[in-house]
Each structure stands twice: as structure tokens, then as C-alpha cells.
Amino acid sequence: MASTFPHVTITVAGKENGADASGELNTLSLGYGFHQAWIYSAMFSAGVFFGTDTPFTMLFDGAYSCSLIVLVISMIFFGIALLALGVTNQMFLRFYVSKQALGLSALLTCLGTYASFLVPIGGPLGTLALLFAGLATGIGSSLMVVLWGTAFARYEFSTIILNTAVSVAIGIGLYMVLTHLVPPFCSGIITGIFPIAEVFILWRLTPIPYYRRREIPIFHPLTVKPAQFLVRMLIPTAIFGFALGVLRTVASNIVLPAADLTMLLVMGAAACLGMFITIATIFISKNEGHWDLIFRTLLPFIALAAISLPFLNSPSSLLACLALIAGYMCFEALMWIFFADLAQEFRLSPIFVFGTGRGTLALASLFGTLFAMTPIGDASSMITGADYGSGALLVLFALILGYVLSPRQREVKAIVAAPTEGVNVDQGTEALKKHIAALDEKDAAAEKAPAPETEEPQETPQDAEEGRRAKGRFHSQCEAIADRYLLSRRETEVMFLLAKGHNAAFIQDQLCISKSTAKTHINHIYRKLDIHTQQELLSMVEAARREAYDSENNPPRR
Numbered sequence: 064m065a066s067t068f069p070h071v072t073i074t075v076a077g078k079e080n081g082a083d084a085s086g087e088l089n090t091l092s093l094g095y096g097f098h099q100a101w102i103y104s105a106m107f108s109a110g111v112f113f114g115t116d117t118p119f120t121m122l123f124d125g126a127y128s129c130s131l132i133v134l135v136i137s138m139i140f141f142g143i144a145l146l147a148l149g150v151t152n153q154m155f156l157r158f159y160v161s162k163q164a165l166g167l168s169a170l171l172t173c174l175g176t177y178a179s180f181l182v183p184i185g186g187p188l189g190t191l192a193l194l195f196a197g198l199a200t201g202i203g204s205s206l207m208v209v210l211w212g213t214a215f216a217r218y219e220f221s222t223i224i225l226n227t228a229v230s231v232a233i234g235i236g237l238y239m240v241l242t243h244l245v246p247p248f249c250s251g252i253i254t255g256i257f258p259i260a261e262v263f264i265l266w267r268l269t270p271i272p273y274y275r276r277r278e279i280p281i282f283h284p285l286t287v288k289p290a291q292f293l294v295r296m297l298i299p300t301a302i303f304g305f306a307l308g309v310l311r312t313v314a315s316n317i318v319l320p321a322a323d324l325t326m327l328l329v330m331g332a333a334a335c336l337g338m339f340i341t342i343a344t345i346f347i348s349k350n351e352g353h354w355d356l357i358f359r360t361l362l363p364f365i366a367l368a369a370i371s372l373p374f375l376n377s378p379s380s381l382l383a384c385l386a387l388i389a390g391y392m393c394f395e396a397l398m399w400i401f402f403a404d405l406a407q408e409f410r411l412s413p414i415f416v417f418g419t420g421r422g423t424l425a426l427a428s429l430f431g432t433l434f435a436m437t438p439i440g441d442a443s444s445m446i447t448g449a450d451y452g453s454g455a456l457l458v459l460f461a462l463i464l465g466y467v468l469s470p471r472q473r474e475v476k477a478i479v480a481a482p483t484e485g486v487n488v489d490q491g492t493e494a495l496k497k498h499i500a501a502l503d504e505k506d507a508a509a510e511k512a513p514a515p516e517t518e519e520p521q522e523t524p525q526d527a528e529e530g531r532r533a534k535g536r537f538h539s540q541c542e543a544i545a546d547r548y549l550l551s552r553r554e555t556e557v558m559f560l561l562a563k564g565h566n567a568a569f570i571q572d573q574l575c576i577s578k579s580t581a582k583t584h585i586n587h588i589y590r591k592l593d594i595h596t597q598q599e600l601l602s603m604v605e606a607a608r609r610e611a612y613d614s615e616n617n618p619p620r621r
Contacts, residue, residue, distance in 0.1 A: 086221030086345055087576075092229035094264030095211050098204075099234020099395070101257040104241055104250065105176045105200060106134050107315035112241070112251040113179035129182045129193055131436065135429065136197025137175075137204075142426035144205035149418020159206075159414055160213065165265055168206035172258040175199025180251060205422075207261060212417030214268045215399070216406035219553050219580065221345045223403045224357070227396045228341035235319070235334045235392065242320050243327060287411065291478045293419075295470045296405075300420055301427040302465035303398060306458045308431020310368055310391045316436070317375065318384050326384065333385045337392025340364055354401045355471050361393045366462055368394070372455040398424060408472075409479050410550065537562075540607040548591045557584040561597055562604045 104112055110130035148159065158164055178199065181192035215223055241250040319330060344360050368390020374383035402420045406413040434454070470478070541562055545555040553574075560570045571581045594600055 086219070086223075086225035088225050088229060089222075090264050090268065091211075091214060091218070091222075091226040092233060094261050094268070095215075095226070095230035096233025096237065097257045097260045097264075098207060098211060099231055100237035100241070101172070101176075101254060101261075102204075103234060103238040103315050103319070104254040104257075105179070106137060107312070108238070108242065108320065109133055109179050111320070112247055112254055114183045114247070129189075133179060133182065133193055133197045133200075134432070136194065137201040138425055138429045138432070140198055140201030141205050142422045142429070144202045145208065145418045145422030145425060147418070148205065148209050149415045149420075149422060152412050152414035152418060156414070159209065162266065164206055165210055165262055168203045168210065169258045169262040171199045171203030172207060173203075173255050175201075175203060176251075176255040176258070203258070207258065207265075208421055209414050209417050210265055211261075212402060212406070212421070213413040214265065215403040216413035216416075217553075218407070219576075219584070220404055220407065223400055223407065224345050224396075225342060227399050227403070228338045228392075231341075231392050231395050231399075232334045232338040235330075235388070238315075238319060239327065239330060287415075287478050295474060295478060297419065297423045299465045299468040299470075300423045302461050302468065304424040304427025305431040305434070306365075306369070306461040306465070307394055307398065307424065308428030308433075309435045309454070309458050310365075310387070310394060310431075311428065312432045312435040313372060313375075314388060314391045318387055325381070329381050329385050330388055333388030334392060336385070337364075337389040337396075340389065340393055341396045354404045355469075357397060357400055357404075358466055358469065361397045362462060362466055365390045365394045365397070366459055369455050369458040369462060372458070405475070407553070409475055410545070410555065411479070537604075540604050543607055544592070544603060550588065550591060554584050554588050554591075557581065558588050558600070561585065561588070561600055564597075564601070 110128060113130075152159065175196045175198070178192045178196040182189050182196065184192070215226070218226075241253060245253065318326075341361065344357050347356070347360055368387045371383040371386040371390075374380065375387070377383065402416050403413075405411060405420075406416040538559075541555070541559045544550075545558060550558060556574060557570055560573060565573070567578065567581045567585060570576075570585075571578050574581070576584075588600075589595060592600065592603065594603065
């Protein structure tokens with residue numbers, strides 16, 4: 064019996080031309096919620112679930128717990144692997160988006176998680192299990208994050224917000240259930256199942272395969288000016304990462320594991336509050352949403368979470384915990400929305416964006432985690448000690464500095480380098496194009512198979528070849544326009560259908576979106592291209608066709 068996921072759509076009336084902002088809740092939220100639950104359970108609660116709170120005496124004379132060593136190793140390899148994925152995204156693109164990569168990531172993550180059960184044995188076997196657990200979970204989860212980022216980046220802004228907010232709430236909810244309602248050993252077993260559950264959802268969300276469907280936005284991304292991107296994007300990301308690491312460590316190590324019933328109710332209310340605060344940004348942004356507006360909306364709640372840190376042991380601890388969990392949830396959602404929208408809005412490679420961005424965020428958050436943790440036996444002294452007010456001020460300063468240094472939309476447009484005529488395509492894309500051509504030849508051979516007798520004239524191979532060439536040229540013309548005017552991924556898909564003469568109703572059915580969402584995309588396309596009708600778009604594509612024809616048949620003289 065096939066399972067279904069509740070279909071929920073949030074539509075907000077827009078400001079211009081009656082266009083609406085619409086977000087659809089789908090299986091993205093459930094799948095990424097499993098990943099969030101795995102992070103809390105396998106990384107930050109390994110000492111409870113897998114019994115790895117024992118001192119690690121092989122190298123450090125018992126100064127640090129095994130769970131802390133596994134966490135550090137995992138986060139280091141996680142960050143390094145993500146950075147490697149981001150740098151090499153086009154070189155090994157065919158593998159990165161394949162289902163073989165999906166299966167490998169789940170296998171490594173699952174085996175690394177269960178290896179934690181062997182760590183308390185100690186001796187050479189325990190040390191080997193500790194190293195393998197950190198290495199496997201770090202590399203496996205890095206590939207999983209890139210695959211989730213690619214899945215999210217294919218949706219519009221409102222859908223990204225809605226599914227991100229719900230997924231963070233699902234992750235915290237599952238973690239609370241495992242912590243308080245399931246015995247530790249069973250919790251560890253269930254934690255290792257989460258990556259397998261992710262596979263089944265990602266398997267359905269991954270087109271089969273991308274390159275057979277010629278998903279232009281993913282395999283022909285716009286490029287960036289590397290130096291400017293690294294400075295403008297990664298520096299504020301690293302600053303935010305430190306603050307996120309501190310808040311995550313406090314939430315997962317002190318507040319969430321609390322066993323008091325009243326505290327559980329407060330945490331449940333905080334999770335719901337954080338989810339609704341994040342979703343409310345859809346109503347604020349309407350059809351003009353970008354991450355800079357989301358930053359301005361959510362950062363005050365995150366700052367409130369930082370301010371609440373010194374009050375966790377005070378008489379107002381319940382209110383402080385409420386503010387901490389709600390603000391932390393907003394922070395997690397904000398950083399995920401930031402990268403997903405960056406890839407979607409500016410047609411950047413999601414593998415590059417999530418690889419470099421989340422890799423930097425992970426390595427910086429490790430420093431925040433170490434800042435908020437001390438050696439075994441006194442794990443909460445720095446977090447809730449009398450002098451932690453200064454630490455809270457440091458987190459607050461990091462939030463302000465990160466926001467000041469983060470780029471605005473117009474600055475990102477200057478960083479994005481739109482392709483121009485004569486630009487060389489990298490080796491990975493050239494290999495992918497050759498593979499597409501080989502698949503086209505295979506499909507053409509299949510089409511030439513004997514067909515049932517009919518009185519209609521059969522298409523000749525020459526006609527079929529000319530039709531494929533014309534289709535390829537049309538794709539290129541539409542892609543050139545999208546590159547020139549920085550259309551988003553979904554806008555490129557809508558524009559392609561518009562340029563073929565289809566109306567909004569057909570686009571709605573073809574892309575499985577609502578009528579208001581289709582109308583919103585069409586209005587955004589018209590505004591970016593500075594046109595007003597579909598006929599003007601057709602004229603623009605025709606002009607691009609003539610320009611391409613002239614350049615092919617009348618090359619410039621030297």
C-alpha cells in the first residue's frame with residue numbers, strides 16, 4: 064500500500080498584479096527532519112544513546128569523553144568533505160547526483176553510527192571504532208547534506224521556508240521522544256535507522272536521472288567570481304557558525320535532555336513557536352522574499368536566545384529555555400533557507416553553495432561547540448556558570464557582526480558572473496554533454512524500432528535528427544536569456560514553457576504547482592526581462608535565435 068504525505072499549501076496574497084506567494088509542504092520536511100534528528104542523537108547525545116561518555120584514555124589520559132572525540136572527528140571530516148564537494152561539484156557531477164552516491168552516503172552514516180556501540184569496549188578495537196565512527200559519519204552525512212540541499216534548491220522560496228521550518232521541528236520532536244520515552248540502547252538502534260529512512264524519501268525526490276531530463280538549472284549553473292564569493296559569503300557564514308555551535312550545544316546537551324515534565328511541555332511549546340515564527344516570514348515576505356528580509360525578521364529572536372543563556376539556572380529558567388529553543392530553531396532554519404535560496408534565486412550550483420557554505424558553517428560551529436563544552440565531569444560549567452554572561456555577549460556580538468558582513472541581494476548579483484559568448488565549459492560539463500548525446504543516440508535507436516503498421520508517413524532519421532537539433536537550439540536560446548537576466552531555477556522552467564506558447568494553466572499542471580504560484584513566476588519573469596506580454600517573450604527568444612544563427616553562419620572577421 065502506497066504511503067502519502069499530507070498536502071498542505073500556504074498562499075499569501077501578493078502586492079502586484081494579484082500574484083501570490085505559495086508554499087507547499089511535502090516530504091522534504093519529513094526527510095530532512097530525520098536528518099536533523101540523527102544529528103542531535105548521533106552527534107550530540109552519543110554519550111547517552113551509545114554509552115560513549117566514558118573517558119578516552121588512549122591518548123588524553125581521560126581528560127575528554129569518547130563522545131566528544133567522536134563529535135570533533137566527525138565535524139572535522141564533515142566540514143572538509145563538504146568543502147571538497149563544493150570545489151569539485153562540476154568535475155564529478157554525474158556521481159554526486161546519482162543514486163549510487165545516495166546509497167553510499169546512507170551506508171557510511173548508518174555504519175558509522177552503529178560503530179559507536181563498540182567505542183566503550185576500549186583498547187585498540189574501541190579506538191578503531193571511535194575513529195571509524197567519526198570518519199564515516201562525517202563523510203556520509205556531508206554527501207547527504209548536499210543531496211538534501213539539491214532537493215530543496217529546486218523549489219520556490221515559500222516552499223523552502225515552509226519545509227525547513229517543519230523539518231527542524233520534526234527533528235527536535237523525534238529527538239525528545241528518543242531521549243525521554245525510549246531506552247538508551249534502543250534509541251541508539253533507532254538513530255542508525257534515520258539515514259535509511261532518508262534514503263527512501265530522497266530516492267523519490269531525485270529525478271531518474273537528472274541528466275536524462277536535461278534539468279538545465281542544475282547542470283548549467285551560473286558561475287561566480289571565486290575571490291569575491293569567498294570573502295562576501297564565507298566570512299559571515301563562519302561568524303554565524305560560531306554562534307550556531309554555541310546555541311546548538313547548549314540546547315542539545317543541557318536543555319533538551321531535561322527529564323522534568325514541565326520542561327518537556329515548555330520545549331514542545333518552544334518547538335512549535337520556533338516553527339510558526341519561521342513560517343510567518345512567508346506572510347511578511349509575500350512575493351518579494353529573499354534571505355536578507357528573512358535575516359532581518361529572524362535575527363531578533365535568535366538574539367533573544369543568546370540573551371537567555373545566563374538565565375538558564377535562574378528562577379526564570381523556563382522562560383529562558385523557551386526563548387533558547389525557539390531562537391535556536393529559527394537559527395537552524397535561517398541558515399538552511401539562506402543557502403537554499405541563494406542557490407535557487409541566482410541559479411548557482413546547489414552542490415557548490417551547500418558544499419562551501421555548509422562546510423564553512425560546520426567547521427566554524429565546531430569552535431562554538433568547543434567553546435561551550437569543557438572536559439568530562441564538568442560539562443556545563445562554561446555554559447551555565449556565573450561568568451557565562453560574557454559568553455552570551457560574545458554570541459550576540461557574533462550575530463550582529465555576521466549580519467553586518469552578510470551580502471545583500473544586489474551585492475550577490477555583482478558576484479554572479481553570467482556566461483557570455485565564447486566562455487569555456489569545464490571538463491565535467493563537457494563530459495556530461497557527451498553523455499547526454501550518447502543517451503540521445505540510444506533513444507533515437509530505440510525510436511527506430513519496428514512500429515505497428517500505419518497509414519501515416521514515418522519520420523525519417525534525417526527529420527528526427529533535425530528535430531533534436533532544433534530542440535537543443537531552443538533550449539540554448541532560453542538558457543541564454545535566463546543567464547543574462549539571472550532567472551531562478553523555477554523561473555527558467557516556467558519561461559521555457561511560456562516560450563513554447565503554453566499558458567498558465569498548462570504550466571500549473573506540468574510543474575505541479577498552484578495557479579497563483581504559476582502566476583507569480585510569470586510576473587517575476589516579465590519584471591526581470593522588462594517585458595509585459597508572452598508575445599514579447601516569444602519575440603525575445605526569436606531574436607536570440609536569429610543572433611545565434613548569424614553568429615554560426617557569419618563568424619566575425621579577424
